[in-house]
Amino acid sequence: MFVGQGDHNVEADTPASTRFPDGRPEQEQPKWRRDFPIDVDADEYGARRDFTKFLVLTSLAFVCGQFWIGLLSLFRGGPTAEQKIASVGDVEVGKAITFHYPTERDPCLLIRRSEDEFLAYSSQCTHLMCPVIPELQHDRLHCPCHRGMFDVATGRPTAGPPRRALPRIKLRIDADAIYATAVEEGAS
Numbered sequence: 001m002f003v004g005q006g007d008h009n010v011e012a013d014t015p016a017s018t019r020f021p022d023g024r025p026e027q028e029q030p031k032w033r034r035d036f037p038i039d040v041d042a043d044e045y046g047a048r049r050d051f052t053k054f055l056v057l058t059s060l061a062f063v064c065g066q067f068w069i070g071l072l073s074l075f076r077g078g079p080t081a082e083q084k085i086a087s088v089g090d091v092e093v094g095k096a097i098t099f100h101y102p103t104e105r106d107p108c109l110l111i112r113r114s115e116d117e118f119l120a121y122s123s124q125c126t127h128l129m130c131p132v133i134p135e136l137q138h139d140r141l142h143c144p145c146h147r148g149m150f151d152v153a154t155g156r157p158t159a160g161p162p163r164r165a166l167p168r169i170k171l172r173i174d175a176d177a178i179y180a181t182a183v184e185e186g187a188s
């Protein structure tokens with residue numbers, strides 16, 4: 001209920017939750033606003049509460065995602081069997097090929113940096129697992145999802161959101177055959 005101006009102080013007499021947003025008394029409000037009064041304080045409270053709820057849920061989803069990725073990495077880091085992944089002649093100098101190790105669900109990159117230097121990494125970005133793309137002319141691996149970058153020599157992140165290095169695949173070269181022997185989890 002709104003009271004008119006007179007001897008009264010309208011602001012003081014009107015409950016805070018039913019004041020009009022411009023502070024003027026009810027008689028001076030346009031008809032549409034009198035017909036559809038908005039409880040401004042309650043409305044702002046509702047908006048703040050919804051925004052807080054949104055922030056909490058978003059943060060929770062992010063934490064769960066990171067936890068899940070951490071769990072996957074943990075299980076992938078166990079002892080693994082040696083597997084032949086390529087022949088030396090399969091990879092040209094300055095190029096990379098894909099393979100899977102230790103299981104068919106684990107995509108990796110085998111990189112040949114020089115005649116004798118081979119490196120291999122998991123090709124799943126340590127941010128949110130998008131596939132990384134070798135850009136060997138720039139000595140880096142590039143994740144196009146959020147512009148993450150990794151140093152090709154170490155697998156360490158150099159730009160963008162990733163914080164952990166790419167898991168490195170240990171190699172053994174025997175004559176013409178290249179074997180993956182273990183997964184070495186990337187350092188932060």
Ligand code: FES
Nearest residue numbers: 125127128143148
């Ligand atoms: S998934 Fe690679 S930078 Fe986000």
